[in-house]
Amino acid sequence: MQLLRETEITPEFTPITEKIILDVGGMKCAGCVTAVERQLNQHPQVKNVCVNLATEVAVVEAEIGTVDPDLLAKALTATGFPTQTRKANTTLASQKSALEASATRQREEMQAAFRQLVIAGVLLLFSGIGHFGNTIFPILNNIWFHCGLATVALLIPGRPIIIDGWRGWRRGAPNMNTLVSLGTLTAYTASLVALLFPQMGWECFFDEPVMMLGFILLGRTLEQQARGRAAAAFRQLLALQPQIARLIANPESQKLVSGANIVEIPAEQVRVGEWLQVLPGDKIPVDGEVRFGQTTVDESMLTGEAVPVMKQLGDAVAAGTINQSGAIAIQATKTGNDTTLAQIVALVEAAQTRKAPVQKLADTVSGYFTYGVLTASLLTFVFWYFFGTHIWPEINVAGGMEMMSHSTHHQPSTHYSSLLISLKLAIAVMVVACPCALGLATPTAILVGTGIGAERGLLIKGGDVLERVHQLDTIVFDKTGTLTTGKPTVTDCLRLAENAEENLSLLQLAAAVESGTHHPLAKAIHQAAKQQNLSIPHAVDFHTEPGMGVSAVVEGKNVLLGNSDWLNWHGIAISETAQQQTQELATAGKTVISVVVDDTLIGLIAVSDSLRPDAKAAVEKLQQMGLRVILLSGDRLEAVSAIAEQLGIPSTNVMAGILPAKKATAIKSLQTGENLSPSTSIVAMVGDGINDAPALSQADVGIALHSGTDVAMETAEIILMRDRVSDVVESIQLSRATFNKIRQNLFWAFAYNTFGIPLAAGVLLPSLGFVLSPSSAAALMAFSSVSVVTNSVLLRSFAHQP
Numbered sequence: 001m002q003l004l005r006e007t008e009i010t011p012e013f014t015p016i017t018e019k020i021i022l023d024v025g026g027m028k029c030a031g032c033v034t035a036v037e038r039q040l041n042q043h044p045q046v047k048n049v050c051v052n053l054a055t056e057v058a059v060v061e062a063e064i065g066t067v068d069p070d071l072l073a074k075a076l077t078a079t080g081f082p083t084q085t086r087k088a089n090t091t092l093a094s095q096k097s098a099l100e101a102s103a104t105r106q107r108e109e110m111q112a113a114f115r116q117l118v119i120a121g122v123l124l125l126f127s128g129i130g131h132f133g134n135t136i137f138p139i140l141n142n143i144w145f146h147c148g149l150a151t152v153a154l155l156i157p158g159r160p161i162i163i164d165g166w167r168g169w170r171r172g173a174p175n176m177n178t179l180v181s182l183g184t185l186t187a188y189t190a191s192l193v194a195l196l197f198p199q200m201g202w203e204c205f206f207d208e209p210v211m212m213l214g215f216i217l218l219g220r221t222l223e224q225q226a227r228g229r230a231a232a233a234f235r236q237l238l239a240l241q242p243q244i245a246r247l248i249a250n251p252e253s254q255k256l257v258s259g260a261n262i263v264e265i266p267a268e269q270v271r272v273g274e275w276l277q278v279l280p281g282d283k284i285p286v287d288g289e290v291r292f293g294q295t296t297v298d299e300s301m302l303t304g305e306a307v308p309v310m311k312q313l314g315d316a317v318a319a320g321t322i323n324q325s326g327a328i329a330i331q332a333t334k335t336g337n338d339t340t341l342a343q344i345v346a347l348v349e350a351a352q353t354r355k356a357p358v359q360k361l362a363d364t365v366s367g368y369f370t371y372g373v374l375t376a377s378l379l380t381f382v383f384w385y386f387f388g389t390h391i392w393p394e395i396n397v398a399g400g401m402e403m404m405s406h407s408t409h410h411q412p413s414t415h416y417s418s419l420l421i422s423l424k425l426a427i428a429v430m431v432v433a434c435p436c437a438l439g440l441a442t443p444t445a446i447l448v449g450t451g452i453g454a455e456r457g458l459l460i461k462g463g464d465v466l467e468r469v470h471q472l473d474t475i476v477f478d479k480t481g482t483l484t485t486g487k488p489t490v491t492d493c494l495r496l497a498e499n500a501e502e503n504l505s506l507l508q509l510a511a512a513v514e515s516g517t518h519h520p521l522a523k524a525i526h527q528a529a530k531q532q533n534l535s536i537p538h539a540v541d542f543h544t545e546p547g548m549g550v551s552a553v554v555e556g557k558n559v560l561l562g563n564s565d566w567l568n569w570h571g572i573a574i575s576e577t578a579q580q581q582t583q584e585l586a587t588a589g590k591t592v593i594s595v596v597v598d599d600t601l602i603g604l605i606a607v608s609d610s611l612r613p614d615a616k617a618a619v620e621k622l623q624q625m626g627l628r629v630i631l632l633s634g635d636r637l638e639a640v641s642a643i644a645e646q647l648g649i650p651s652t653n654v655m656a657g658i659l660p661a662k663k664a665t666a667i668k669s670l671q672t673g674e675n676l677s678p679s680t681s682i683v684a685m686v687g688d689g690i691n692d693a694p695a696l697s698q699a700d701v702g703i704a705l706h707s708g709t710d711v712a713m714e715t716a717e718i719i720l721m722r723d724r725v726s727d728v729v730e731s732i733q734l735s736r737a738t739f740n741k742i743r744q745n746l747f748w749a750f751a752y753n754t755f756g757i758p759l760a761a762g763v764l765l766p767s768l769g770f771v772l773s774p775s776s777a778a779a780l781m782a783f784s785s786v787s788v789v790t791n792s793v794l795l796r797s798f799a800h801q802p
Contacts, residue, residue, distance in 0.1 A: 017047060020069045022058040024051065025082040028164065028175050030362065030439030031370045032081070035173030039079055043067060052353050054227060054443035058083075059353045080167045110224055116157035117217045123153050124214040127207045143204055147195055150188050150206040158184060158213045174370040176435050180216055180778070182374075183431040184209040187774055190423055205424070211775030212431055219782020223436075226789035227444065229796075240301050240320035240341060242267045245285035248275040248329060267319075270335050278323045278330060286319050287339045288330035295326035302340065303457035303722040347459050347719070351450045354462025356739070359442040362746055373433040373757070380761040381426035389418035392766045424774060428760035432777035433753055436785040441745035444792035449738030452796060457706075457721035458731045465717040466742070468700050469735035471682045474670060475622055475728070476655075478663075478687040478695075479633035479643060482705060483619075483725060484609040486520050486688070490528035491590060492606035496578055504555070506595050506603040508534050513552040513561050516542030521593065522550075524607050545569075546691060547634040547659035549593075560596040563636070565657075572596050578604065582636075589642030591635055611646060614726040619647045621729045628681075632666060632695075634658055660691035664698040671700070686728055687716075703728055737798045745788045752784045 024036055033051045036058060040049045045066035051058045060072065069085040076083040127149050154162065158181075165181030168174045191204040245267045262277050267285040270276065275291060278284055284297070296308035299321045308324055311317055317330055319339040336342065446463045453460045460466065477483050493506045511529040514522035515536065529536060539552040539559075548569065549562015560570060564582070567574060574582075574594075578601055582592045590606040619629050630653045633640045637656035644654045658666050673680045685692070685699035696702030696715040704716035705723050718735075720727040756777070765771045772780070 016064060017061055018064045020060040020062065020067065020072065021086045022060065022069070022073055022076070023084045023086065024056055024058050024076060026080055026164070027051075027053055027056060028177055029053075029435040031173060031175040031435050032168070033439055035079070035168075035171070035175075036076060036081055038173075039076055039081075040072060043072065050353050050355060052443045053439045054447045055353070057349075057353055059350075079171050079173075080164075110221070110228075113217065113221050113224060116160075117214075117221050120153060120157040120210070120214040120217050123149050123157075123210050127210045143195060143206070146204070146206040147192065150191065150209045153210045153213050154184065154188060157217055158209070161213070161216070174374070176370075176433075178370060179373055179430045179433060180212065183427045183774060183778075184212050186423065186430075187212070187427050190420065208424075208427070208774045212778035215775065215779040215782050219779075219786050222782075222786045223440075223789050226786065226793050227440075229793050240283070242283035242285040242320065245270050246277040246279070246282075248277055251275040251291075251329070268336060270332050272332050272335055274332050276330050276332060277327065278317075279327050280323055280325055282323050284317050284319055284321050284323060284330065286330075286332045287334035288317055288332045290315050290317060290328050291331050292329035293326050295328050296324045298322040298324055301455075302344065344454060344459060344721070347461060348450050348454045351446065351460060351462040351465075354446075354464055356442055356446070356463030356467045356742055358467055358739075358742060358746065359463065362438045362441060362749070365438060365750075369433070369435045369438065373430060373435075376433075376757055376761065377426045377429040380429050381422045383422075384425050384762060385418050385422035388762070388766075389421055425760065425762045425765075425771065427774045428772050428777040429757055431774050432756045432760040432772060432781050434749070434756075434781045434784040437745075437749035437752060437788045440785060440788050440792075441749050442742050444789050445738055445741040445745055445795065448792045448795045449734060449741070452798060453731070453734055456730065456734075458727060458734060459719040459721065460731065460735060460738075461717045463742070465701060466735045466739040468682065468717075469684070469732055470739040472627060472684050472701060472732065474628045474630060474681040474683045476630045476632050476667060476670065476683060476685045476695075476699070477619075477725075478685075478692050479631060479635065479640060480520060480609060481688045482686055483615045483631070483643065483647065484611055486609065488520055488524040488591065488607045488609035490524055490605060491608045492585060493603065494581060494606075495603045496575070496581075497600055497602040504537060505534060506605060507532065508537060509554055509559050509597065510561055510593065510595055510605055511536045512539040512554045513542075513550055513559050515539060516552060517544055517550055520609070521591065521607055525593075525605065546661065557597050558599075561593055563592070563594065567594055567596065567601065570596070570599070572599055572601055574601060583638060586636045586638035587642060589639055589646070591639055611643070612725050614724055616647050618725040618729050619649060621726075622732075623648070625729075625732070627732075629653060630655060630670070632658055632663065632685075634660065661694075663692065663695035667695050667698045671698075684732075686725075703731065734798060738795060741792055741795050745791055748791070749784065749788060752780075756780055756784075 027033060027036065030053065033053050036051050037049045040046055040051075040058060040060055043062070046060055046062045048061040049058065058076075060067070060069075073083040073085050127146060161177045162181045162185070165175070165177035165179070168178045187205060187208040191206045191208075194204045195206075243266065244264055247263045247265050247270070249261055249263050270286050276285060276288065278295075280295070290311050290313055292313070294310070294312035297311050297317055298308050299318065301320055301322075302318055311328070316333070318341065319334075320341040334340070337346070442463060446466065449466065450460055450462075460469075480486060480488075490507070495506060507525065507529045510525045511534070514525050516539065526536075537554055539554045541551075541553045543551045545562070545566065549560060549566030551558065551560045553559070560566065560572070564574065572594075578594075581604060582594075585592045585604065585606045590608045593605040593607065594601055595603045595605060622629050629647075629649055631640060631644045631647070631649050632655045633643075635656060637654070640654050640656040641651055644651065655666055667683055667685055670681050670683050682700050684701040684703055685695045686703045686705075687696055688705040692704075693715045696704060701718065702716035703718045703720065706719055706721045718731050720731065756772075760772045760777050762771045
């Protein structure tokens with residue numbers, strides 16, 4: 001295994017903390033998680049610790065360079081939790097190898113558990129046959145035979161449980177195995193005393209240890225299988241990484257798809273800028289751009305989109321996707337841990353270690369759970385031995401305890417003493433309690449939910465995000481590039497000044513000034529100039545004011561392009577005719593750009609950006625889900641209102657003329673109830689550009705389209721790989737479904753223990769004569785863990801309803 005360090009950077013670009021990832025083995029329940037966290041927190045330089053029971057990973061945040069990961073691993077290993085570190089610069093290939101090693105270890109553990117289960121099952125069968133009275137094999141009714149069965153059960157299938165339980169007790173962190181060990185050994189010891197000293201008149205119940213171990217091992221085997229299914233999506237994602245790349249040794253030779261010029265190398269050795277051959281059926285080894293040929297690419301493994309995508313010269317391709325129809329040559333743009341696939345894997349893995357705040361209660365309870373159960377067991381024994389059997393003496397007769405015990409092996413002098421009744425009830429309390437259900441409730445649901453999201457192109461960054469999404473009441477959409485395609489086109493060029501320079505058209509002047517920026521409007525103007533075969537003059541002294549406009553010097557003249565605020569800023573007079581025409585164009589939903597030459601407004605350029613085809617349906621669905629949808633834009637109110645009307649967004653939910661620097665402030669005003677809100681709101685912001693990053697960060701949940709900038713995607717909590725607005729709906733539905741599973745699991749875990757422990761303690765024994773036998777308690781305990789994990793796996797049936 002390897003050590004992975006992730007460094008957090010302050011605004012001054014000074015690294016102050018690092019994250020150390022440890023693979024921790026030997027954790028069985030929530031009590032173990034608490035013990036691991038307590039051990040790691042003992043280091044004075046450790047700032048934060050997060051341990052995931054389902055993935056067996058611990059993430060330690062510490063001051064950079066102050067903590068030796070190997071020492072942390074050794075300390076954990078010494079306390080009974082075998083731990084390995086992950087090294088820096090972990091590649092996908094090494095991650096895949098580590099995952100394969102982990103899968104191999106899990107298979108071996110499953111095989112061992114299955115063998116133990118088979119042995120326990122055979123012992124349980126022989127033990128059960130003894131209850132059917134006379135059989136063709138009299139030995140099956142012999143109490144010494146049942147003593148042998150119980151002894152074998154403890155020495156073979158029960159041995160790992162007893163050893164781990166003892167280790168937990170010795171290190172001061174008793175766990176579920178500790179409870180099971182105490183229960184089985186107590187039952188065995190009491191039965192052995194009764195057998196060796198028959199004059200005491202005690203009952204032998206050797207079948208209880210056998211049945212307890214059998215049910216517990218059955219439950220654990222089923223639980224391990226369910227946990228394997230829960231992690232399947234992440235394993236499949238990591239398995240996408242290609243192993244081989246075909247390097248084009250000499251791209252200048254023009255033999256781009258011939259075998260003579262190709263060298264096969266490991267994919268992780270590819271460098272940025274190198275050319276690679278990709279044949280039909282190959283996985284694309286790295287992120288790159290097509291330099292030769294055309295093809296269709298299956299991107300479903302990254303985006304969830306089943307329809308192949310056409311790729312031709314200049315188009316981007318992603319590592320892990322499959323080339324389908326044609327041989328192409330690509331030039332690597334991102335390799336190793338920088339590829340889209342590697343970033344997705346890193347995001348999903350990080351998401352699975354981030355806890356939901358709702359789990360804090362479970363963590364708090366689990367830290368003291370085992371001690372509480374031992375105390376409850378002791379109190380149960382004390383109550384029934386000293387008080388209960390005297391208050392209700394009728395339960396001392398055989399009839400009252402028949403429902404509790406299955407171990408009547410024709411002993412002539414057996415009667416149900418106060419000691420045995422109290423002991424059985426105490427054992428049942430120890431065995432029925434299940435800290436596993438608490439420990440697995442949240443991580444298994446997050447494991448499944450984030451895995452499903454990755455399969456469908458929805459990257460959700462953790463359990464805390466799931467909880468905030470569940471609380472959302474407001475969705476704020478940026479307009480350009482989010483609800484619209486982000487590919488505007490020039491629709492109108494209106495010249496206003498008769499005495500303006502005629503040697504250059506409006507488009508030429510505008511294209512010259514916009515050559516200093518990469519804004520979508522600039523691309524639209526350049527595209528229009530290119531379509532008309534216009535030459536673009538040279539420009540110098542560029543200046544950009546985000547959200548307002550740009551300026552430059554073109555052929556000795558000062559040229560300004562921008563909105564009315566930009567013109568007012570420079571003191572440019574706007575005629576009544578210009579204002580009227582601007583108003584008409586904006587009302588039609590167009591963005592209006594004013595062109596000024598030497599302080600004179602000479603013309604208007606109108607640009608239109610079409611709505612995404614799924615935008616209207618997505619907005620309607622969100623409104624049906626009870627969410628308030630708000631449209632946020634830096635454009636004029638008239639233009640934004642026209643778009644809002646097409647989408648069915650009320651005019652009262654439009655925020656127009658908001659400069660990029662003010663978007664975060666606008667989000668904050670919604671959160672505090674200062675704008676468009678009678679009260680505070682839980683707000684999600686959906687955007688794509690670098691200008692949206694502050695707003696995405698300010699929002700309770702930031703949602704970024706993958707087509708957007710790296711800054712926006714780094715800031716956001718949810719990333720939509722398919723670049724579709726409708727995925728906003730699906731991501732919210734998946735988040736809600738996953739969080740509902742977390743709540744269901746926690747409810748079941750708490751309810752199970754809340755009702756199971758009193759039931760095992762004999763609360764219904766005096767009134768109804770009903771109580772759980774230790775073996776029945778073990779069966780219920782095993783069922784609780786299996787039910788929680790299975791409930792999480794059922795999340796895979798989640799389906800987006802369009």
